[in-house]
Amino acid sequence: MLAKQRFVLDTTAFTDNQLRAMIGDGDLHKAVDKLLDLIARSRIRLNISCHMPPVTYKEFTDYMNRYSCPEDILVKAETWIVKKTPNRYDTQIPSQVFFEYVRDIRERMNKGMRISEAAIWEAAVEAMVMASKGVKKSKIEMEVIGGAIKDFRKKYRGALRKGTLDSAPDLDVLLLAKELGAGVVAADEGIQVWAERLGLRFLDALSFPKMLEEYLKYYE
Structure with missing residues (x-):
C-alpha cells in the first residue's frame, strides 16, 4: 500500500471563486462535486485522506446549504471527508x-x-x-x-482580518494539521501565513485538485 498522505481542508478549499471557475465552469455545485470525486478516487487508489474539524465542516455545509446544494453532493462530502476535532490540549505550538x-x-x-x-x-x-x-x-x-x-x-x-487568523474554524484547521502531520489546503491568506510559520505544508485551493489529478494520472 502507498504511504498515507493527509490533508486538512479549510472551507475555502471548496468555495474559492477561482477554483469554481477553473473546475466548475463558474458553478459552485459542479466545482465541489468534481473536487469530492477527486478526493474519493485519491482515497481509494492513493491512500490520501482529507480531513476537516467539525466546526469547519459545519461552516462548509452551512455555506453549501445557503446555495441549495443537492443532497447527493452533501452525502458525498459526508462520506469522503474525515471529521475530527483537534486535540487542543496536547498539540504543541512553539x-x-x-x-x-x-x-x-x-x-x-x-x-x-x-x-x-x-x-x-x-x-x-x-x-x-x-x-x-x-x-x-x-x-x-x-x-x-x-x-x-x-x-x-x-x-x-x-x-x-486580512492575513491573519480571525475565526475558530481557521485555528482548528491548523491545530488538526499540526496534530496529524498533514498538509493544509485553503484559499485564505491568513491560514497560509500561519501554516508556514508552524512549518506545515500548504497548498492553495487551485493547486490541490491539480496535484490530485497529477497523482491519479500516473496511477491510473
Whole structure:
C-alpha cells in the first residue's frame, strides 16, 4: 500500500471563486462535486485522506446549504471527508509562534484604532462644513455618515482580518494539521501565513485538485 498522505481542508478549499471557475465552469455545485470525486478516487487508489474539524465542516455545509446544494453532493462530502476535532490540549505550538501572533494582533488593533480616529475626524469635518452651508441633516447623514461608515468598514476589515487568523474554524484547521502531520489546503491568506510559520505544508485551493489529478494520472 502507498504511504498515507493527509490533508486538512479549510472551507475555502471548496468555495474559492477561482477554483469554481477553473473546475466548475463558474458553478459552485459542479466545482465541489468534481473536487469530492477527486478526493474519493485519491482515497481509494492513493491512500490520501482529507480531513476537516467539525466546526469547519459545519461552516462548509452551512455555506453549501445557503446555495441549495443537492443532497447527493452533501452525502458525498459526508462520506469522503474525515471529521475530527483537534486535540487542543496536547498539540504543541512553539511559544515563538504564539508570541508572534499576539504581536501581530496588537499591531492590527493599533492600526484599527488609527483608522477609526481618521474616519471620525474626516466625517466630523465634512459634516460641519456641509452644516455651515445649510445642508439638511438627512442629506448629511446619507452622504457623509453613510459613506464614512462604508469606507471605514472596508479599511478596518483589511487592517484587522486580512492575513491573519480571525475565526475558530481557521485555528482548528491548523491545530488538526499540526496534530496529524498533514498538509493544509485553503484559499485564505491568513491560514497560509500561519501554516508556514508552524512549518506545515500548504497548498492553495487551485493547486490541490491539480496535484490530485497529477497523482491519479500516473496511477491510473
